[in-house]
Amino acid sequence: MQWTEFFGALAEREPDDEFATGRPGGLSPDLADRIADDIAQKLELNPDDTLLDYGSGPGVITRRLAQRVARTTASDTPISILERGRTAGGEIDWVELDPGATDPPWTTGSFTKVLSYNNARTYSTHQELRGPIDTLCAAVAPGGTVLFGDIPDRERTGQWESGERGRDENRTVWIGRLERRALDMERDARNMTEFMARLQRLGIEPPKEFGERHPGFMRDVVTRIFRENGGEVSVVTQPLDFPNAHTCVDYVVRFQH
Numbered sequence: 001m002q003w004t005e006f007f008g009a010l011a012e013r014e015p016d017d018e019f020a021t022g023r024p025g026g027l028s029p030d031l032a033d034r035i036a037d038d039i040a041q042k043l044e045l046n047p048d049d050t051l052l053d054y055g056s057g058p059g060v061i062t063r064r065l066a067q068r069v070a071r072t073t074a075s076d077t078p079i080s081i082l083e084r085g086r087t088a089g090g091e092i093d094w095v096e097l098d099p100g101a102t103d104p105p106w107t108t109g110s111f112t113k114v115l116s117y118n119n120a121r122t123y124s125t126h127q128e129l130r131g132p133i134d135t136l137c138a139a140v141a142p143g144g145t146v147l148f149g150d151i152p153d154r155e156r157t158g159q160w161e162s163g164e165r166g167r168d169e170n171r172t173v174w175i176g177r178l179e180r181r182a183l184d185m186e187r188d189a190r191n192m193t194e195f196m197a198r199l200q201r202l203g204i205e206p207p208k209e210f211g212e213r214h215p216g217f218m219r220d221v222v223t224r225i226f227r228e229n230g231g232e233v234s235v236v237t238q239p240l241d242f243p244n245a246h247t248c249v250d251y252v253v254r255f256q257h
């Protein structure tokens with residue numbers, strides 16, 4: 001099963017909203033609130049903003065963000081995801097993405113804030129990232145911001161696995177990380193085992209990469225693609241208690257022109 005089909009099947013057959021976005025440990029209402037708060041802060045959302053959530057899934061996080069801005073557009077590919085999102089309500093315009101189309105279904109530069117969250121795991125090579133990143137950059141208005149969030153990070157994954165000290169950002173929490181490391185790895189493995197059993201009960205076979213750890217993308221390469229699009233990049237961490245904080249980073253990208 002391909003990634004898109006997989007997420008489409010989840011939206012169709014997984015009755016529990018917590019597991020419909022494909023996070024092995026689930027997305028509880030409390031976690032969704034905290035992720036939305038973190039995104040709103042990093043994007044500096046304000047009531048005048050027009051927000052695009054690219055690859056929104058059924059909109060569990062989008063709905064929380066929509067309350068803070070003037071207008072919200074959610075976009076995804078499988079129809080089952082759009083239907084589930086529309087049914088769940090919220091002041092959101094739902095837009096279908098056609099993977100075969102050359103142009104996106106919105107006007108260039110029409111959003112002050114653009115989000116893509118927890119989507120990059122579906123890409124395995126840096127080259128595959130270029131298309132989606134170009135799309136995000138084309139969608140944002142001059143002076144706007146893109147948040148490319150929850151992105152598997154090679155450096156962070158390596159540090160976590162080796163217990164290495166790493167960059168300044170890690171120093172203050174390094175001891176805490178080492179203490180939590182064994183625990184979190186067990187948690188990840190347990191969540192994945194339980195989620196696989198859940199998928200089997202639903203008759204959904206995930207892409208083979210789903211059960212494997214993503215090696216992570218190189219920050220320099222991701223940063224360069226954004227810079228080539230005119231963005232000014234900050235690589236930032238997630239709160240430590242987020243499920244992917246030990247393997248992922250967020251890219252906050254500002255556009256002056």
Ligand SMILES: C[S@@+](CC[C@H](N)C(=O)[O-])C[C@H]1O[C@@H](n2cnc3c(N)ncnc32)[C@H](O)[C@@H]1O
Binds near residue numbers: 117
């Ligand atoms: C893990 S879900 C995350 C959904 C949501 N952003 C969240 O954080 O809850 C990944 C979503 O990304 C979408 N997706 C994957 N590849 C995509 C692409 N190339 N363009 C747009 N959406 C994509 C999938 O259909 C799926 O709904």
